[in-house]
Amino acid sequence: MMGDRKKKVVILGSTGSIGINALEVIHRFRDRFEVLGLTAHDNHKLLAQQCREFSPKYAAISHSRIADLKLALTGRKIKVLDANCDLPFLSALPDVDIVIVAMSGRAALEPFLSAASAGKQIAPANKEALVIAGEMITMAARKSGSRIIPVDSEQSAIFQCLEGQNKKELKKIYLTASGGALYNVPAKKFDSLTIDDILKHPRWKMGKKITVDSATMMNKGFEIIEAQRLFDVDVKQIEVVIHPQAIIHSMVSFRDGSVLAQLGVTDMRLPIQYALTYPQRWSSGLDDLDFAALAQLTFAKPDLKKFPCLDLALYVASQGGTLPAVLNAADEEAVQAFLLGQIYFTQIFKVVNKVVLAHKIQKRINLKAIQDADLWARAQAQILIKRIT
Ligand code: NDP
Ligand code: MG
Numbered sequence: 419m420m421g422d423r424k425k426k427v428v429i430l431g432s433t434g435s436i437g438i439n440a441l442e443v444i445h446r447f448r449d450r451f452e453v454l455g456l457t458a459h460d461n462h463k464l465l466a467q468q469c470r471e472f473s474p475k476y477a478a479i480s481h482s483r484i485a486d487l488k489l490a491l492t493g494r495k496i497k498v499l500d501a502n503c504d505l506p507f508l509s510a511l512p513d514v515d516i517v518i519v520a521m522s523g524r525a526a527l528e529p530f531l532s533a534a535s536a537g538k539q540i541a542p543a544n545k546e547a548l549v550i551a552g553e554m555i556t557m558a559a560r561k562s563g564s565r566i567i568p569v570d571s572e573q574s575a576i577f578q579c580l581e582g583q584n585k586k587e588l589k590k591i592y593l594t595a596s597g598g599a600l601y602n603v604p605a606k607k608f609d610s611l612t613i614d615d616i617l618k619h620p621r622w623k624m625g626k627k628i629t630v631d632s633a634t635m636m637n638k639g640f641e642i643i644e645a646q647r648l649f650d651v652d653v654k655q656i657e658v659v660i661h662p663q664a665i666i667h668s669m670v671s672f673r674d675g676s677v678l679a680q681l682g683v684t685d686m687r688l689p690i691q692y693a694l695t696y697p698q699r700w701s702s703g704l705d706d707l708d709f710a711a712l713a714q715l716t717f718a719k720p721d722l723k724k725f726p727c728l729d730l731a732l733y734v735a736s737q738g739g740t741l742p743a744v745l746n747a748a749d750e751e752a753v754q755a756f757l758l759g760q761i762y763f764t765q766i767f768k769v770v771n772k773v774v775l776a777h778k779i780q781k782r783i784n785l786k787a788i789q790d791a792d793l794w795a796r797a798q799a800q801i802l803i804k805r806i807t
Contacts, residue, residue, distance in 0.1 A: 428455035431521025466490035506532035537562035541693035543569040552647025567693040574689035575667035575680035592669040594661040598632035621664040639731020660718040739781040740791035747795035748773035
């Protein structure tokens with residue numbers, strides 16, 4: 419038991435793929451967790467439904483949907499907040515024990531930082547905030563005593579493999595990648611694929627943005643930077659390994675040559691639950707791995723020519739400063755334009771690459787420098803996207 423009192427949880431982005439899975443985990447352990455806050459961007463119907471089921475004290479939605487949400491929750495004692503500005507307040511409320519950062523994109527930055535400064539236990543699935551401002555977040559967490567237990571499956575695996583180990587003896591992190599929807603598709607066919615083809619991920623069912631990032635392998639690039647920040651390692655210590663079965667969620671090696679791996683079914687409820695119950699492990703009800711049925715686990719090197727976004731992210735990871743924020747912002751704009759049918763798949767890389775190469779890196783970062791770099795990169799990306807369309 420984590421103590422007698424129920425842990426009070428806020429889920430930022432409860433209507434998304436991770437958020438829904440997080441509520442399933444909490445539902446399974448309703449006697450141990452209490453939902454204090456739920457938030458969404460636009461999906462007021464699902465948020466209202468979740469509020470009826472879990473009766474949080476707070477629900478937040480973007481400004482334009484507040485009236486819809488209030489109407490749906492008439493007669494209930496739920497305080498409705500504005501997700502455009504109130505999330506840092508919600509994440510830092512004295513009552514909150516755990517903040518699950520399950521919202522997508524840059525918007526998670528301020529509430530994530532706020533939770534870190536307020537000493538909360540944080541379970542981040544969101545990687546964008548860690549990419550943009552990982553140093554600031556981890557520093558704030560160290561100062562306040564906030565514990566960050568990652569939900570992103572690779573980072574959760576690395577975290578688990580490093581538990582009880584001496585970090586000084588760590589040699590390498592092997593970040594595994596399933597390869598995304600295009601692993602077996604020749605590069606010359608990329609632009610003939612429809613958005614639906616790209617959105618079919620072979621292993622994980624996820625939100626649209628991260629599924630496109632998996633297809634370009636930018637997602638793995640973000641995870642390199644995410645791992646750098648979470649585990650305080652040099653980019654040279656991180657190696658991406660293609661592992662199509664996605665059973666090994668990542669590995670670490672030590673200076674004596676030993677390698678530790680974390681394996682499990684491809685189900686996000688597993689890392690979500692671990693981040694909630696850490697340092698304990700509770701029964702999950704998920705299937706055991708059937709090794710005989712799996713028969714084999716395979717590995718390969720990533721093809722950086724076919725997936726130039728990964729190569730670009732490696733460069734960005736080696737530079738640091740404001741460049742990761744630029745990479746993230748340009749990618750958010752380019753992926754959005756792709757999902758709107760404004761640019762072709764391979765143009766995502768072209769847009770992001772141009773913006774990254776045009777940026778004058780500022781090495782010492784603070785929130786203002788990051789916000790400026792973010793805005794600059796979005797404007798640059800939009801100029802390039804408009805030129806294409
Ligand atoms: P989804 O697109 O499914 O969900 C996103 C959630 O964030 C929704 O609740 C959405 O609300 C909310 N949201 C989106 N934009 C904003 C905004 N501007 N302000 C406030 N809330 C917002 O994404 P996923 O659940 O797939 O991913 C969430 C995060 O987790 C991403 O950062 C992703 O990279 C990361 N991640 C996801 C994994 C997965 O398996 N899905 C695995 C590892 C990491 P609404 O529904 O109203 O639009
Ligand atoms: Mg991942």
